[in-house]
Amino acid sequence: MSTQLQNRNIILGVSGGIAAYKACALCRLLVTHGAKVKVVMTKAATQLVAPATFAALSGEKVHADLFDSPEEISHITLGAHADLLVIAPSTANTIAKLAAGLADDMLSATALAAACPIVVVPAMNTRMYHNAATQDNIATLIRRGIYVLKPAQGDLACGEEGEGRMPEPEDIFEFICALLGHPRLGYDGRTLLPPPTAPLEIGQTKLLPRAFGAGSKILITAGPTVEALDPVRFLSNRSSGKMGYALAAAARERGAEVVLISGPVAELTPPGVTRVDVKTAQEMLQAVESYLPGTQIVIGCAAVSDYRAAQISSEKISKGSEDELTLHLIKNPDIIAAVGRRESERPYTVGFAAETQFGPEHARLKLEQKHLDLIVLNDVSAEDSGIESDFNEVTVFDAQGEVAHLSKQSKRVIADQLIELIFRAAALYRNQG
Numbered sequence: 001m002s003t004q005l006q007n008r009n010i011i012l013g014v015s016g017g018i019a020a021y022k023a024c025a026l027c028r029l030l031v032t033h034g035a036k037v038k039v040v041m042t043k044a045a046t047q048l049v050a051p052a053t054f055a056a057l058s059g060e061k062v063h064a065d066l067f068d069s070p071e072e073i074s075h076i077t078l079g080a081h082a083d084l085l086v087i088a089p090s091t092a093n094t095i096a097k098l099a100a101g102l103a104d105d106m107l108s109a110t111a112l113a114a115a116c117p118i119v120v121v122p123a124m125n126t127r128m129y130h131n132a133a134t135q136d137n138i139a140t141l142i143r144r145g146i147y148v149l150k151p152a153q154g155d156l157a158c159g160e161e162g163e164g165r166m167p168e169p170e171d172i173f174e175f176i177c178a179l180l181g182h183p184r185l186g187y188d189g190r191t192l193l194p195p196p197t198a199p200l201e202i203g204q205t206k207l208l209p210r211a212f213g214a215g216s217k218i219l220i221t222a223g224p225t226v227e228a229l230d231p232v233r234f235l236s237n238r239s240s241g242k243m244g245y246a247l248a249a250a251a252r253e254r255g256a257e258v259v260l261i262s263g264p265v266a267e268l269t270p271p272g273v274t275r276v277d278v279k280t281a282q283e284m285l286q287a288v289e290s291y292l293p294g295t296q297i298v299i300g301c302a303a304v305s306d307y308r309a310a311q312i313s314s315e316k317i318s319k320g321s322e323d324e325l326t327l328h329l330i331k332n333p334d335i336i337a338a339v340g341r342r343e344s345e346r347p348y349t350v351g352f353a354a355e356t357q358f359g360p361e362h363a364r365l366k367l368e369q370k371h372l373d374l375i376v377l378n379d380v381s382a383e384d385s386g387i388e389s390d391f392n393e394v395t396v397f398d399a400q401g402e403v404a405h406l407s408k409q410s411k412r413v414i415a416d417q418l419i420e421l422i423f424r425a426a427a428l429y430r431n432q433g
């Protein structure tokens, strides 16, 4: 048995369309991949598939009656503890109830009380699907952040042909895997799902909608730090901040609240991002600590100076008669390691490793030493990639090994892909935590 969906609590809502029989295959797929599935049926659905079938497939009691177990008020408790509610098939009638906020049966009441994401998979006659009432209702659901899959084209149970068929259980399953955020699943490293402004085409459903980050709080460090030696000289590096700023923009576009703690760079602040300017590693650490409460994800993208002057000369260091000058440097605090090592309120922690040799080995070592959840390796010796460049090529590792390789693309595209991956992995981390 695969462990891809291990211990994820999924409610499978089944309403009364002929495609209800396909929900049996979906239920089985979810269960064999480790999910705990509870099936909620409408009365009409029970006319099409016996609840006993779903009970046998899920190994759980099937809920079809609002008053079947009044002692536990299951329409409230089911959705409160679930990771996802998937309604497949969703009839036009069930969609209308969801849009209107009705709660007159077990499924609609469960949906209304659900605290988890909801996926609606319409299946119906093509004229019912294209009816303005149904389309308006679907638009309402999408506006409220419900994921609606686009029905397939083809032969319909009524003998007609057209749009309205329920997508295949395997396709719905794949979307669920992507949505539930396993970093190793459903990630093809290329396509990005469009914003949820329209029903999602099968094939576009592999990656997460942009709104997935909505409400999460993310902190990103970016750019170089600058460590003064005297009033005019300093120690720093060639970091441009482009990668960190691209990550901030990508996270913000997906609805996250973003704090960008930045060393001196020439980049413009992405719209909607809170930028905090710092110069030294110590100032960066202080800023990170003060913005940390309530943060779910921290990404350390800054090229922090490893050392600073033991003493900053108050006067300009003048050229002496000696041919050599010795600088006394002391180690700076490791900012991302301080976050990774936190014992309480520890956010999902992501670091970067810019390496010129032994990349994977060094990256893995840093992942371990800094207590990171993910590390993004970029080979800074590669031509036109990494530091200062507009392009990047990265490999992502977690404690189990390589998670993804993102081939050379603009930093903005790499940032989109990294943020999708990080959000999904962080969601999983939170659910396990």
Ligand code: C5P
Binding pocket: 221, 281, 300, 301, 302, 303, 304, 305, 306, 332, 333, 334, 335, 336, 337, 350, 351, 352, 353, 354, 366
């Ligand atoms: O050890 P190294 O500098 O290669 O580690 C890189 C990672 O650690 C990056 O994520 C960087 O932002 C972070 N870092 C830090 N504080 C330091 C040094 C590095 O947060 N003092």
